[in-house]
Amino acid sequence: MSQLAYRRVLLKLSGEALMGNEDYGIDPNVLIRLAQEVIEASEAGAQIALVIGGGNIFRGAGLAAGGMDRVTGDHMGMLATVINALAMQDALEKQGGKARVMSALKINDVCEDYIRRRAIRHLEKGRLVIFAAGTGNPFFTTDSGAALRAIEIGADLLLKATKVDGVYDKDPKKYPDAIKLNNLSYDEVIARNLQVMDTAAFALCRDASLPLRIFDMAEPGVLLRILHGEQVGTLVQGRS
Numbered sequence: 001m002s003q004l005a006y007r008r009v010l011l012k013l014s015g016e017a018l019m020g021n022e023d024y025g026i027d028p029n030v031l032i033r034l035a036q037e038v039i040e041a042s043e044a045g046a047q048i049a050l051v052i053g054g055g056n057i058f059r060g061a062g063l064a065a066g067g068m069d070r071v072t073g074d075h076m077g078m079l080a081t082v083i084n085a086l087a088m089q090d091a092l093e094k095q096g097g098k099a100r101v102m103s104a105l106k107i108n109d110v111c112e113d114y115i116r117r118r119a120i121r122h123l124e125k126g127r128l129v130i131f132a133a134g135t136g137n138p139f140f141t142t143d144s145g146a147a148l149r150a151i152e153i154g155a156d157l158l159l160k161a162t163k164v165d166g167v168y169d170k171d172p173k174k175y176p177d178a179i180k181l182n183n184l185s186y187d188e189v190i191a192r193n194l195q196v197m198d199t200a201a202f203a204l205c206r207d208a209s210l211p212l213r214i215f216d217m218a219e220p221g222v223l224l225r226i227l228h229g230e231q232v233g234t235l236v237q238g239r240s
Helices: 028-043 060-065 070-094 116-124 142-152 186-191 199-207 222-227
Strands: 008-013 047-052 099-103 128-132 157-162 212-216 234-236
Touching: 008 142, 028 047, 028 070, 028 128, 028 222, 047 070, 047 116, 047 142, 060 070, 070 099, 070 128, 099 116, 116 128, 116 142, 128 142, 142 157, 142 199, 157 222, 186 199, 212 222
Parallel strands: 008 047, 008 157, 047 128, 099 128, 157 212
Antiparallel strands: 212 234
């Protein structure tokens, strides 16, 4: 534990990260690879919690734009995150880990209710905790849910896995001259409208002084490197 720069972290994965090269759903090979990365980091001594989006299955905001009631759509999106959380729990346990899914919605037949003190106790016992169903409320993204849970459990760092290796001043897929920004303050991120996470999530992290690291999860071994203090991706912390 003393060799790690961070003792307790929360890892936010998008639902799309589970798709791999598929058009929909979950790619088992991607799920296994992600689980192996998390298990490796856990065995090194870190306490790890996860939040997984549901965009690979369902997006409530998208359907709401098509006419569905927004609250109904968001509740459907929360259930999609529960599906992903259960899939990740299964993958982690098949790799030898001990995992618990805790839902902000009451679904007692398939997972535990989210109770902050119980979640912390799971982490202290070396269990991997997967927080599902966002905040349990409509109009909040899983990014906001991840920021909230990270603060509640006293995480040292919030990790946001993306498809690029950090934050750039403009879209690196469209602009070859895009410049990577290694360090940013929360105020800079909000002022420049760098949409890696939603503004509410950034504001939560800023007000709680919780550092955020944005990185590319596709690189093998990257999670363990971050936990050992390597400067990977983009670190967001502090105020301007």
